[in-house]
Amino acid sequence: MNAIKVAINGYGTIGKRVADAVDAQDDMEVVGVTKTAPSFGCNLAVKKEFPLYCTSDETKRISSFSESHFECCGGLSNLLSIADVVIDCSPGNVGSDNLSKYQDAGVKYIFQGGEKHELTGLSYTSSANHTENLNAEGSRVVSCNTTGLARTLVPLYEYCGSLNVECTMIRRAADPGDSKKGPINAIKPVLKVPSHHGPDVMTVKPEIVINSLAVAVPTTIMHVHAIVADLPENHGLTTESIVDLWKGTPRVVVMHGGGNRLTTTAEVMEMARDIGRKWGDLHEIFVWEDGAKLVGDRLYYFQAIHQESDVIPENIDCIRALMGVESDWRSSVAKTDAAISRYYSL
């Protein structure tokens, strides 16, 4: 089988990670990445030997790359003409302008969680709806928070048959490489109530009833979710069996916080850096075992999300779904993770 030809439009925080994850797979290849203009991110693409293109087809913008001594292979149209699928990693709400370009070029497309579900009418996260995405023309990998919620809630839903969830997203104020955003000394409630995060889970698993609130806090390293889930009567679960369920779930790490002194996101990310993945990423959702408790039919738990990386492997699985090359989500996840992850248990 020929390798799937993947274009990455927008080589920023998510785009550079997706490019490396594609490059690590044996059934797909990076045919090019785009930048809006010559900038320090171009050096990384050159170092990795990814063909560099401009997000625009304008001659002036394309030639600005060579003026800065970067070899630019052309504009977005040139890149799309050699791709089977494009991963749109442009900033949130920007991607919608690109949709018609992808459709006109006849390539499949994957957007990120910064775009609305309505743009594609189809969203993706591996454990929730891989099958629904098989052979589709395009989809949207849901946001880092939605991905995190789906990772732990979908297996619970599948065991119980119903779930009613309230959760609070304690969001990092900015990505680590971002110097523009805040707050730096305040807690900022998201006044759009409920926040979009919980309801977004229903774009991939409509059967889960879920609402959320969100607050932004002055940290850059992770989001934390405080989750309250009401299980149906006679669910037959205990706190221990729920923890075991998560331990058997791909891309979920369950660890003792107190016993391991992993009581904050700072220590969780230090552990992730010890693992030695690129950029110190943690693709898994981190659940504190000693922070989970079932009281009657109500489950309480905390989880932490590495915002720049949990969606990366999901993009790889979404490529396989759209291209119709792997119908079983667990097989795709295992293949993806074997190529990009080296996890050891502390």
Ligand code: NAD
């Ligand atoms: P970013 O700003 O780090 O990178 C975006 C890249 O796209 C930059 O290189 C920018 O130059 C380029 N770009 C700008 N305009 C473009 C255009 N018109 N067409 C193509 N590329 C363009 O952003 P990011 O954090 O990588 O976010 C990308 C998407 O991923 C957004 O939808 C975001 O919501 C989503 N997302 C981000 C995170 C995260 O933690 N950063 C997590 C999950 C999902």
